[in-house]
Amino acid sequence: MHHGQGIRLQFNEVATRDGFQMECDFIETDDKVALLDALGGLGFAKIEVTSFTSLKAIPALKDAEAVMQRIRRAPGVVYTALVPNVRGAERALESATDEFNLVMSVSATHNLANLRMTQAQSLSQLQDVIALATQRGVPVNVSLSCVFGCPMEGEIAAEAVLGWVARFASLGVHGITLCDTTGMAYPNQVQALCEAAQARFPRLEFTAHFHNTRGMGLVNAVAAVQAGIRRFDTSLGGIGGCPYAPGATGNVATEDMVHLFDCMGYDTGMDLPGLLGAAATLRQLLKHDLPAQVSQAGPRLTRHAPPADFADIRRRALAR
Numbered sequence: 001m002h003h004g005q006g007i008r009l010q011f012n013e014v015a016t017r018d019g020f021q022m023e024c025d026f027i028e029t030d031d032k033v034a035l036l037d038a039l040g041g042l043g044f045a046k047i048e049v050t051s052f053t054s055l056k057a058i059p060a061l062k063d064a065e066a067v068m069q070r071i072r073r074a075p076g077v078v079y080t081a082l083v084p085n086v087r088g089a090e091r092a093l094e095s096a097t098d099e100f101n102l103v104m105s106v107s108a109t110h111n112l113a114n115l116r117m118t119q120a121q122s123l124s125q126l127q128d129v130i131a132l133a134t135q136r137g138v139p140v141n142v143s144l145s146c147v148f149g150c151p152m153e154g155e156i157a158a159e160a161v162l163g164w165v166a167r168f169a170s171l172g173v174h175g176i177t178l179c180d181t182t183g184m185a186y187p188n189q190v191q192a193l194c195e196a197a198q199a200r201f202p203r204l205e206f207t208a209h210f211h212n213t214r215g216m217g218l219v220n221a222v223a224a225v226q227a228g229i230r231r232f233d234t235s236l237g238g239i240g241g242c243p244y245a246p247g248a249t250g251n252v253a254t255e256d257m258v259h260l261f262d263c264m265g266y267d268t269g270m271d272l273p274g275l276l277g278a279a280a281t282l283r284q285l286l287k288h289d290l291p292a293q294v295s296q297a298g299p300r301l302t303r304h305a306p307p308a309d310f311a312d313i314r315r316r317a318l319a320r
Contacts, residue, residue, distance in 0.1 A: 004266030010045035010231040011254065011270060012207060015282065016067075017048040017082055018251060019239035021058045023286060029063045031285050033070045038278050040074030043270040045231065048080050048101060052088035068095035080141070084115075089129045093136055100133050101177075102126045102142045106164050107150035110181070114145070123167065130171050141175035142168045143209065147193065149184030158193050165201055175205035177233060180220065183213025187223035194227035209233035210252045212291070217252035218260050225266070232257060237279045237290030253292030255279055259299055272299060 016036055020027055032050075039047055049071065050064040064081065073079060080099040083089045092100060104122040105111035111119050126142070133140045146153075147161045165176050178193065190208070197206055208224040209232070210217040221232060238253030258270045272294075279295040290296075307313065 004225070004261060004264050006267065007225075008230065008267045008269065009225070009261055011043070011258065011268065012046040012048060012080075012231065012233045013039055013044050013236060013254060014048045014209075014233045014251060015236040015239050015254070017051050017061065018233075019235050019237070021051065021060050022240050022250070023060060025287070026060060027285055029066050029070070032063070032067050035278065035281060035285070036067070036071045038274075038281065039236070040072060040077055041271070042274045042278065043268070044077055046078040046080050046099070048082065048233075049097075051082035051084075052091045052095075052097075053082065053084050065091060065095050068092075068097060083129055085125050086128050086132060089132050093132075093138065097138070099139045099141060100129065102129060102140060102173075103145060104142070104164075105145035105150070105181075106156050106161050107146040107153050109152040110146050110150050113152065126168075127171060130168075130173060134172060139175070140173040141177060141205075141207070142173050143177040143179050143207075145179050145181040146184075147178045148180045148186075148189060149182075151182045151184070158196060161193065162196060162200060165197060165204070169201050169204060173204075175207060176201075177207040177209050179209040179233075180211055180217075183211035183216065185210060185220045186216060187219050190220045190223040191227040194224050194229050198228050205231065207231040207233055211250065212238065212252050218257060221252065221257055221260070222264075225261070234258075236275065236292075237282050237286075237295065238292040239282070239286070239290060250291060253290070253294070255292050255294045259294045263300060 050067050051058055051061045052064050055062040078098045080101050081092050081097045083092050083100040083102060105114060108119055111122055115122055130140050144164055146156055150156055206229055208229045210220045234254035234257050235251035236254045238250050240250040255275045258268050258272055261268050276295050283290050
């Protein structure tokens with residue numbers, strides 16, 4: 001294990017999109033804006049604010065325009081949004097979205113189940129979005145789902161994943177997110193794919209996106225960092241998940257991952273106490289417990305008073 005001195009990591013917050021779209025109760029627009037304004041000052045490189053999908057598809061994010069237009073933009077933070085098609089891209093442009101995040105799956109079955117389209121149809125639709133973004137000078141990131149395995153197909157060949165990366169690289173996108181959509185990744189697999197992707201496409205900005213479905217989210221993040229990945233999608237409180245993985249827990253929690261890399265000596269640039277405060281606010285908004293652990297236990301050096309009768313215990317011990 002090398003230590004992280006001098007290595008800067010970047011975090012992209014996804015709770016406000018990936019998390020909120022999974023919640024049963026609608027989060028009020030004012031509450032979303034207030035939370036996003038708080039997150040803006042905590043050190044994130046990017047915040048995925050919302051999704052410009054059809055209102056019917058994701059009612060939880062039907063206020064996409066209002067939220068994107070009303071948030072206070074912190075300097076240096078990229079405010080990104082999920083954009084599924086040209087209509088969504090036009091709406092995102094009207095709302096001055098800094099970056100488009102496009103999604104498709106490297107698994108044919110998952111792509112059909114999740115997006116109701118074949119991979120060829122997805123590619124064609126996303127090509128149109130990339131063309132519009134290029135024309136308007138907006139950078140594009142493509143999030144590739146299921147790169148470490150598909151819950152319906154099983155293993156996905158690394159060469160197949162790199163083939164999809166190559167297609168998007170040739171279309172001029174600036175970033176690719178390697179997504180472990182249902183928590184199937186394991187560390188040596190992560191290290192191998194991340195190393196291969198960066199070696200083959202040195203000009204692309206790679207992001208890793210892990211789920212903690214099988215308890216391997218953080219260890220996979222460590223493997224990714226050791227393979228040279230410097231940017232991660234994380235979700236405040238660990239909320240969000242994949243609707244096509246029954247019983248699956250959500251994304252790796254932002255506060256858990258920041259705490260881990262702070263302990264290991266990496267430069268996260270993140271305000272951990274601020275994150276814990278934001279997680280407490282989020283818990284109140286959602287009215288349920290969050291899967292994240294550091295927001296429950298506190299950071300590792302959180303001090304606790306000894307038992308109430310400690311003086312008695314000590315006296316008895318010394319009297320022996």
